[in-house]
Ligand SMILES: NC(=O)C1=CN([C@@H]2O[C@H](COP(=O)(O)OP(=O)(O)OC[C@H]3O[C@@H](n4cnc5c(N)ncnc54)[C@H](O)[C@@H]3O)[C@@H](O)[C@H]2O)[C@@H](O)CC1
């Protein structure tokens with residue numbers, strides 16, 4: 001079954017939904033959140049007898065922790081609650097949750113207790129959620145460090161404490177959960193930058209709310225269901241002309257590997273023919289590993305194909321700039337990667353030509369390339385990856401993909417998505433070239449632009465995940481291994497989709 005995509009809301013959106021839903025919510029949202037957390041915790045504690053520890057913070061995230069604790073107490077389970085704040089200062093709902101815990105006979109410790117000899121059945125982080133406002137210091141930082149050092153499963157309520165729910169940045173120090181139960185909908189910071197490293201397994205509890213009915217989602221999680229319309233089985237009476245021609249331009253002297261990798265990926269993604277236009281005059285006339293690739297001079301290749309990707313190993317000299325100018329003037333869908341992005345960042349005329357294009361443009365920068373395009377530092381891009389990709393798309397009136405864990409996609413219509421496939425095996429040279437080739441390959445087959453981008457980004461990560469599952473990586477996974485895995489997945493997905 002191709003699972004449908006889940007909506008993603010920044011904190012401001014979650015707040016809007018909460019405010020709209022709260023007045024009429026029966027049972028109240030905090031009761032639902034605490035109960036949902038308890039249900040998830042039960043699953044994690046199967047075969048783990050003994051007490052669980054819940055560390056509660058000074059806001060409503062702490063309130064969820066008190067509700068959860070009460071459920072376990074009432075179910076006869078040993079539960080220890082630590083809360084170092086002043087109960088008189090708890091916000092309304094959290095105060096009620098603490099009172100209900102106290103009235104049920106629960107005790108609250110003002111400091112973290114020593115772990116029992118057999119360890120905790122589960123450690124629960126209910127310190128901070130979406131209300132985190134600044135870096136964590138002092139006692140809360142000490143608590144988080146101590147909790148992180150404990151063995152066994154560790155669960156975060158809503159957001160790992162210390163993680164910015166909008167950006168995935170660690171503010172000071174952050175709880176490292178093995179499991180995170182998040183409420184109402186996904187948040188961007190759980191899915192990109194340092195978010196996935198801190199969330200562990202991520203579960204969404206909607207609290208019986210249809211978030212989209214309160215506020216249309218601005219962003220979505222990437223899932224194959226979003227591009228499954230393109231999964232067409234091939235007719236028996238098919239020929240290569242039906243699957244389009246992809247063109248890859250790049251390969252200045254000593255940089256021919258990059259466009260060849262992209263070309264191989266385009267072939268494995270199903271393009272009928274792939275032209276690779278190389279700048280290096282001494283480049284080999286044939287790729288002996290992949291002789292199907294049609295190697296041409298860069299100039300010659302530009303006159304072929306339905307989709308062009310330019311940039312891998314392109315270099316930045318005047319010949320490269322001139323080729324880019326020609327590619328921008330063509331009527332084809334155009335993928336700009338690597339040095340094509342660097343050239344545009346340095347030349348306002350080229351940037352203007354990219355922005356004014358009628359046919360679609362896709363920018364696929366890594367954070368350093370995005371920084372050059374946005375005239376800021378890579379750190380600034382990483383501080384808020386979502387804002388950066390939206391700004392890139394807006395500034396160039398183009399589709400933009402910001403690479404890195406939790407790759408982000410922004411479309412000129414304002415819609416954005418976050419991809420969750422992929423693993424650290426992809427931190428290797430040539431992986432970006434493979435993504436560029438996949439995009440060109442899907443565009444050549446006339447996938448609509450959004451489906452091609454979402455599909456290529458997801459396939460790229462999913463292929464690496466398939467290799468990982470076979471023991472090929474993360475250490476030593478190489479870009480040349482990805483295209484074969486892409487082919488396996490695409491064929492599986494098409495077959496699966498048509499069995500449903
Ligand atoms: N509002 C609602 O309707 C619901 C809220 N829920 C829970 O409530 C959470 C949000 O609650 P809040 O808005 O109270 O926010 P939090 O509980 O995340 O934290 C806010 C509190 O922490 C303090 N604080 C923020 N950053 C700090 C720092 N670095 N060091 C020390 N103190 C810091 C603030 O002054 C405030 O007291 C959600 O994440 C979720 O867990 C759920 O119960 C679902 C319903």
Ligand SMILES: [K+]
Pocket residue numbers: 061125126127128129156157158159160161
């Ligand atoms: K938390």
